[in-house]
Amino acid sequence: MVDHPAYPVGLRLSGRRVVVIGGGQVAQRRLPALIAAGADIVLVSPSATPSVEAMATAGEIRWERRRYTEGDLADAWYVLIATTDPQANAQASAEAERSRVWCVRSDDANAATAWTPASGRSKGVTVAVLTADPHDRDPRRSAALRDAIVEGLRDGTIAAPHHRTRTPGVALVGGGPGDPDLITVRGRRLLAEADVVIADRLGPRDLLAELPPQVEVIDAAKIPYGRFMAQEAINAALIEHAKAGKAVVRLKGGDPFVFGRGMEEAEALAAAGIPCTVVPGISSSISVPAAAGIPVTHRGVAHEFTVVSGHVAPDDERSLVDWAALARLRGTLVVLMGVDKIGAIARALVAGGRDPHTPVAVIQEGTTAAQRRVDATLATVADTVAAEEVRPPAVIVIGEVVGVGVGTGIGTGTGTGTDSGTGTDSGTDAAPARPTP
Known part of the structure; x- marks a missing residue:
């Protein structure tokens, strides 16, 4: 036979x-x-x-x-x-x-x-690999081929253009904390299919270099204490390019809906009748501490963690944060966009009853080659940040969990390469607060 x-x-x-x-x-x-x-x-x-x-x-x-x-x-x-x-x-x-x-x-x-067969899926396409020779069936080789093809389709290295008309629209993509490997599979695929990318400074910038030359990249960076693209201009650019029939990706750092103004952009798109897809991203509030060896929760140490924006000082009338209530909590406090306000924040927490000896870790440029961690206490963090010349972007972790990873060898040095330490998840709120007109 x-x-x-x-x-x-x-x-x-x-x-x-x-x-x-x-x-x-x-x-x-x-x-x-x-x-x-x-x-x-x-x-x-x-x-x-x-x-x-x-x-x-x-x-x-x-x-x-x-x-x-x-x-x-x-x-x-x-x-x-x-x-x-x-x-x-x-x-x-x-x-x-x-x-x-x-x-x-x-x-x-x-x-x-x-x-x-060894099978996998990517955006409506099923890839199935079978060994042709019935006497030489190698499941591991089939699986390796499957993985290579699916990964190539997902990240755009294998070209599979759509030959039918695409539905124009905007994808709000959370790029994760900065390391390009930490963007979601779906986010990376949408980037590979984009005609226009409107990118934040704190998004995974390395991914932009991989885009084809015909893709238009718009810099929507908001640099603390420097120039930035106004939110209204960002909204207008999203709408303009989508109405022109283009596939638009709004690339943000972290997650679009964690201090990222993602909902403002989604609302503007909805008002203009433009389809919008939201792709969640890994939030810097969790990933950056993890990259530095700090768990935001730990059995017997912290049963809750709270993420708060620090871009407005506790004594500022525009602040929406109940700092006195936060001071009474026993769990972990993660502060984003709070480097220049850390002194006022620490004083408010101590005034509210938090122990001044509470450990604090400040992680700058988390998950990039430039990552560094500076440790202090609530009593000393303001002076330490000044002495160490810590600059944004940085994530601040306050609580006993700061000491959990000490001595484990996990993420205790610089350059761990797992997050950008954005301090704001999308980077869109990193500009100094301005008085309401």
Whole structure:
């Protein structure tokens, strides 16, 4: 008998009966894709892993807690055999053959009538890789090829242009704390598809260098104590380019909705009738402390953490922060955009009852090669920041968690390369506060 390569085909299993025999690790890996395909899944197994059991509890699959018996494959369209019992596997495989049901076997691929490819998805495209030679099946090579293709589609290194008209609009993309590797997969893909990118200074700047030359990049930097692009001008640019039929990405640092004016931009786009997609990003309020070896919560140390903007001083009438209430909390306080106000903030916290010996860490340029951490207390932080010439962007962590990572060797030096320490998640509020006209 001549061995031929497998014929690739996409099965449409929505609403159709699929039987999975065995509830172990193989089923745990394969079930999510079958669930996502909308299959009517019946699991036949006397036991299951906790994750598989959770799928049954959630109603995603039906679980018959018993061993396989003849007739279990009646009316099935597809079967996955994944038990540790060779005899049961052979019997189920024989039933599948008689019933003309496509059958995958985890224990003996050569005895199966179907193989599961190494598959992945990227924006509506499914990539499935099968080894052509039936005598040289190498699942690891197939998986590596799958990963390379999917990653290339996601980050734009493999060109897959749309040949149908795209719907113009704006994506508010959270770029994360600064390290280009910390942007989300979706954010990176949208960047690769953009016609126009309006970028903050505190976004992952290295990604801009990877954009094709035809992509227009608009600098929306807001530099503390320096020039900046007014929010109204940013809104106008977003609307103008979107109305021109272009795909626009508003690239922000951190998360668009954490001190990033993302909602202001979304509201302006909605008022102009322009579709807007929000892509969350990793917030600097959590990631920068982590990059410096500081957990914002820790068992027995802190059961809560509070993130607050420090760009307005506690005694400023425009401040919306209840600093006295924050002083009474026992957990971690993370201050963004507060470098130049840290002295006033520390005094307000101490006046409200916080111990002046409370540890403080100031992380400048977090997750970049320039990252550095300066430690102090509430009583000394103002002088320390001045003496060390700490400048924005920086994230300030106040609380006992500051001492948790000391001596662990985690992120205690400079250049940890995991976050930009933005001090503001999008960078759009980094300009000095101005009086309301």
